[in-house]
Amino acid sequence: MGFIVEGDESGDVVLEPPPNFSMVEEGIFRSSFPRPCNFAFLKTLNLRSIIYLCPEPYPEENLEFLRSHNIRLFQFGIEGKTEPSLASLKDAIRGALKILIDVRNHPVLIHCKRGKVIVQIQLLNVSFACGTELIKHRTGCLVGCLRKLQNWCLSSVFEEYQHFAGMKSRSADLRFIETFDI
């Protein structure tokens, strides 16, 4: 745990974690989409990988940060030419979960998008429609599935989900987590 942060040439760096940043488990972090102002903070985590749960291309400045710090990007965008089914969504979350619990990928940061950008994504998500609603808050769903794997009771899993989803909380996400077969 680094309490003493090394200053750069200009002195002490004030660190700005991405919004909604939190430690999920040893070696596993979650946050909203990191912007360049968050890079100095991310550097202190010594990340080995990032799990990105949206289909949009990763911004070039973020890719550059990843390249220069040797961080591997695992993108689970669940994009498809044809409409992906709920089954393929579950497969994607299962794939992300495998990467997530593999300690060789730790420390790992999971994120999707939040804030204003979420509106665009939800519009884009229309292309994922599969008869019923699809999951919206992907980071929350992935962490929820991880908690099931850890034997957390559902009420605690939901509490944590809602804690981070806030206004973005969706009952479809809770159903997804509940029915996800670990």
Place this chain on the structure above:
Amino acid sequence: MGFIVEGDESGDVVLEPPPNFSMVEEGIFRSSFPRPCNFAFLKTLNLRSIIYLCPEPYPEENLEFLRSHNIRLFQFGIEGKTEPSLASLKDAIRGALKILIDVRNHPVLIHCKRGKVIVQIQLLNVSFACGTELIKHRTGCLVGCLRKLQNWCLSSVFEEYQHFAGMKSRSADLRFIETFDI
């Protein structure tokens, strides 16, 4: 990270973390007041100590859990015969912070009370009045001071505080964190 939880004689244990449970840093956890239904979960954290930030006596059943798992209790109740000053409150938080960042005490859980009980505590807190308002959400204040020590920018410190304090958020707490001299 224990994804496979050993079952007891009766099979798999479903784990119930205390409300508002979260990992703060490697070896540092926070939560609301743990009840007996949370003990099976707490066991999986292999805690070495607990920092308890309220003056009320620790319940006997919790003490028994601590004794049987060799967990040390550090209580910073800030109780006093005479009215404690803001200075003595700061001293207490500083004392708690020292215990908190000492890795010999890790893994450590910080908690005060929350939920309905908070009302009683806030009434009890009247005895701590010191001219101005005093801090209410002590776990949040302690973690806020820790984040300052870690060089987090204030807006991120406040975001995290509000995230966990929710409706209990107090501007006096934010002022306390802001003016706390690490």
